[in-house]
Amino acid sequence: MRWEDLDQQPCSLARTLAVVGDRWTLLILRDSFLGIRRFDVFEQRLGITRHVLTDRLKKLVSYGVLYKSPYQERPLREEYRLSDKGLELYPVILGLVSWGDKHMSDERGAPIVHTHKTCGLHMHPSTHCSECGDAITAKDVKLSVGVNWQGHLDEFLPKKPATQT
Template identity: 50%
Template sequence: MLPRLYEGQVCSIARALEVVGDRWTLLVIREALMKTRRFEDFRTRLGIAHNVLSDRLARLVEAGVLERELYQTRPDRYEYRLTPQGLDLWPVVMSLLMWGDKYRSPDGPPLLTRHHGCGGELTPSFTCDTCGASLGPMDVELLPGPGAA
C-alpha cells in the first residue's frame, strides 16, 4: 500500500491529499453531501467493505471533515455529518463531478445538479445557468441523470 503522507512537500495540494486523496474518501464525502448520515447507508450506497468504510470515516472525523453524533445507545450508533470544513469541499467534489460528466460519462451524467430555487443547472463557476444565482451546497440537489445505472 502506498503511504498517505507527502513528507517534505511544502504544498497545499499534497497536504489536502493527505486527508482526501485515498481511494473511497471523496466518495464518502460525496455521499455525506447527498445527506447520507449512517454507517449502513454509506456502506449500502457505496458497496464498500465494512473495514474500509470504518477507516475512512474515522480518518475524516479525526481530520475535522466529519463529526460523529450519537443517535442510539445499546448499542451506540452514530451519524456522520459534514463540518464547515467538510462543506468547504463541495466545490472540489462538484468540479470533479462536472469533469467526469464532460470526459467520462458517454451515456450522459449519472447525476444532475439542480438549483432548488428555479431548477437551473450548476455551472462550472458555481452559479445557476437559469437565474444566475451563486450556488453552494445547500442550494443544489442531486438527481438521477440519464447516465445513472
C-alpha cells in the same frame, strides 16, 4: 515522496490529498453530500469492507471533515455528518463531478443534474477570481512562493525556461 508523509509536505494539494486523496474517501464524501450518514448505509451503497470504511471514516473525523453525532442512546449509535470544514469541500466534489459529466459520461449524458435553488436553472461549476470576479483558467493564474515560505520553496516551483535566441 511517500504516501504516509503527504500531510507533512510544503504543498497544500499534497496535504489535502493526505486527507481526501483516495477513491473510497471521495466516494464517502460524495455520499455524505447526498445525505448518507450511517455506517451501514455507506457500507451497503459502496460495497466497501468494514475495515476500510472504518479507517476512512476515522481519518475524516480526525481531520475534522466529518463529525459523529448520536442518533440513538441505547445502545449508543452515531452517524457521520459533514462539518463546516467538510462542507467547504463541496466545490471540489462538484468540480470533479462536472469534469466527469463532460469527459466520462456515455450517450445518456450526466446521471445527475445540478439545479441552483435560487434561480431554478441547471448549473455547472465555474471558478472566478475572488477580487475582480473574472472567470479564470489555469492559464490565467501566476504562481509565486508565499511570503512565509520564502527561501524554503525555491526548488518547489518550476523555473521559467530560458528563452532561446
